[in-house]
Amino acid sequence: DSGVTQTPKHLITATGQRVTLRCSPRSGDLSVYWYQQSLDQGLQFLIHYYNGEERAKGNILERFSAQQFPDLHSELNLSSLELGDSALYFCASSAGALPARETQYFGPGTRLLVL
Amino acid sequence: DQQVKQNSPSLSVQEGRISILNCDYTNSMFDYFLWYKKYPAEGPTFLISISSIKDKNEDGRFTVFLNKSAKHLSLHIVPSQPGDSAVYFCAASETGAGSYQLTFGKGTKLSVIP
Numbered sequence: 001d002s003g004v005t006q007t008p009k010h011l012i013t014a015t016g017q018r019v020t021l022r023c024s025p026r027s028g029d030l031s032v033y034w035y036q037q038s039l040d041q042g043l044q045f046l047i048h049y050y051n052g053e054e055r056a057k058g059n060i061l062e063r064f065s066a067q068q069f070p071d072l073h074s075e076l077n078l079s080s081l082e083l084g085d086s087a088l089y090f091c092a093s094s095a096g097a098l099p100a101r102e103t104q105y106f107g108p109g110t111r112l113l114v115l
Numbered sequence: 116d117q118q119v120k121q122n123s124p125s126l127s128v129q130e131g132r133i134s135i136l137n138c139d140y141t142n143s144m145f146d147y148f149l150w151y152k153k154y155p156a157e158g159p160t161f162l163i164s165i166s167s168i169k170d171k172n173e174d175g176r177f178t179v180f181l182n183k184s185a186k187h188l189s190l191h192i193v194p195s196q197p198g199d200s201a202v203y204f205c206a207a208s209e210t211g212a213g214s215y216q217l218t219f220g221k222g223t224k225l226s227v228i229p
Contacts, residue, residue, distance in 0.1 A: 002158060002160065004158070033216065033217075035217075035219075040221070041221060042119070042121075042219035042220050042221040043159070043204065043206075043217075043219040045216040045217060045218065045219075048216050056216050058216055090158055090159070092158075103149070103161045103164065104217060106151075106158030106159045107158050108156070108157055108158045109158050
């Protein structure tokens with residue numbers, strides 16, 4: 001158990017809909033990262049938040065947005081869903097203490113299926 | 116363009132023998148490298164890392180080698196055990212960029228045969 005929790009575990013929805021994925025980082029971790037793993041793809045970095053502020057953006061679509069709340073949990077919002085958005089979405093957290101090279105700890109993921 | 120490549124999608128090894136998983140990268144700014152292991156229905160778990168100032172890091176049965184001139188790293192597992200059967204992801208980070216986002220390869224599925 002990494003200490004990172006993600007809800008829900010599974011999500012089935014229809015094209016055009018909007019969903020919210022939730023992540024609670026390990027206790028004390030300030031950084032939250034979101035990754036997407038599509039079929040036959042490695043994990044693609046989406047976005048990084050540190051202590052409530054956006055730190056870096058990766059291959060995140062404009063239809064997707066995220067935020068990190070004062071209690072450090074994070075939400076990833078996916079809107080106008082398309083079939084191609086079906087994937088595993090992972091959240092990871094790390095202590096966030098710069099400039100240390102840190103280990104990221106991953107949650108179990110949310111499997112999203114868009115029909 | 117893939118910046119981290121794991122060219123072998125799968126690898127089968129006999130129990131007790133050495134497993135060697137390979138990874139190549141193209142971004143010369145990467146200075147921190149990690150290996151993650153992933154079991155089905157679970158998130159990736161950290162295995163071992165190496166900084167670009169080193170060429171080898173060892174942790175028990177796991178050793179990572181880094182060849183910066185070749186932009187190549189490898190993970191050695193000795194001896195391999197059935198419980199090592201999993202997908203192994205190589206990841207790299209450019210720590211000077213201010214964000215520790217990881218760039219992952221597509222993974223290599225290791226099967227250790229009893």
